[in-house]
Amino acid sequence: MSIGNSPEDDRPSARDDQPPIGHVLQQARIAAGLTVDEVSATTRVRVPILQAIEHEDFSRSGGDVYARGHIRMIARAVGLDPDPLVEQYDSEHGGRPAPTPAAPLFEAERIRPEPRRPNWTAAMVAAIVVVVGFVGFTLFSGGDEGGDKGPVAKGPEAERSASSSAGPSKGRTGAPAPVPSDSAIAGAPADKVTVKLTVLKDRSWISAKSATGKQIFDGTLNKGQTKTFQDDRRVDLILGNAGAIELFVNGKKIEDDFRPGQVERVSYTKGDPEAG
Numbered sequence: 001m002s003i004g005n006s007p008e009d010d011r012p013s014a015r016d017d018q019p020p021i022g023h024v025l026q027q028a029r030i031a032a033g034l035t036v037d038e039v040s041a042t043t044r045v046r047v048p049i050l051q052a053i054e055h056e057d058f059s060r061s062g063g064d065v066y067a068r069g070h071i072r073m074i075a076r077a078v079g080l081d082p083d084p085l086v087e088q089y090d091s092e093h094g095g096r097p098a099p100t101p102a103a104p105l106f107e108a109e110r111i112r113p114e115p116r117r118p119n120w121t122a123a124m125v126a127a128i129v130v131v132v133g134f135v136g137f138t139l140f141s142g143g144d145e146g147g148d149k150g151p152v153a154k155g156p157e158a159e160r161s162a163s164s165s166a167g168p169s170k171g172r173t174g175a176p177a178p179v180p181s182d183s184a185i186a187g188a189p190a191d192k193v194t195v196k197l198t199v200l201k202d203r204s205w206i207s208a209k210s211a212t213g214k215q216i217f218d219g220t221l222n223k224g225q226t227k228t229f230q231d232d233r234r235v236d237l238i239l240g241n242a243g244a245i246e247l248f249v250n251g252k253k254i255e256d257d258f259r260p261g262q263v264e265r266v267s268y269t270k271g272d273p274e275a276g
Helices: 021-031 036-043 047-054 064-077 082-092 102-109 120-141 154-173 182-187
Strands: 193-199 203-210 215-222 226-231 234-239 245-249 264-269
Touching: 021 047, 021 064, 021 082, 036 047, 036 064, 047 064, 064 082, 064 203, 064 215, 193 203, 193 215, 193 234, 193 264, 203 226, 215 226, 226 234
Parallel strands: none
Antiparallel strands: 193 226, 193 245, 203 215, 203 234, 234 264
């Protein structure tokens, strides 16, 4: 019996057959008759980063998230489908991290009221009402010590009194304000910045960050999908295919003349987005 590699071991893998991402983007750019400066002006990706990517150097992109975004924008600018190139990038760089479920991520970044604490004021008022009702019940039931102590008709009234008293108390203390939802965007709080976007046609790649630079969202939304982002101070957005997006900021529709296929970097703060 001979020991050696089987013929299959010498066959090139599917990954080996794929040309480098940078080479593919460079050839597509040349075929489209575009210069590096023209692609940079269209995508707003700086020339040194474009040149590094065409030479298969992604270290200047600032991390995997930005590298994927650059690949998507450059591919669209030179007329390529970005998805296969992004998948190739993930397979060559350890794979894309498991996505965080959208709801927990959004809840983490949405600026919510402080965590609920026990409402001791309401509890104390309710306890006082119960004590007063019990004392009243005892006084009414024990008013005629020598008489017949039959069923006391004041018990239900005392309970109703306790219930009616507890109701206004709860209203005075109030409950924590509910977390704003997509359907209540027009009622966004004035002390926060709230951004809602909807893809009206085709699809668009979106990147959203908070004022501290923390990533809120990075991904592609298809036609009809909606996302809402909120922060105390500012929301920074990169919008791929900006012309396909309808944008509301702090309850007001943004009327910027974004064009299909255009990449826009915008930031919004509290208050009227068009003021000043």
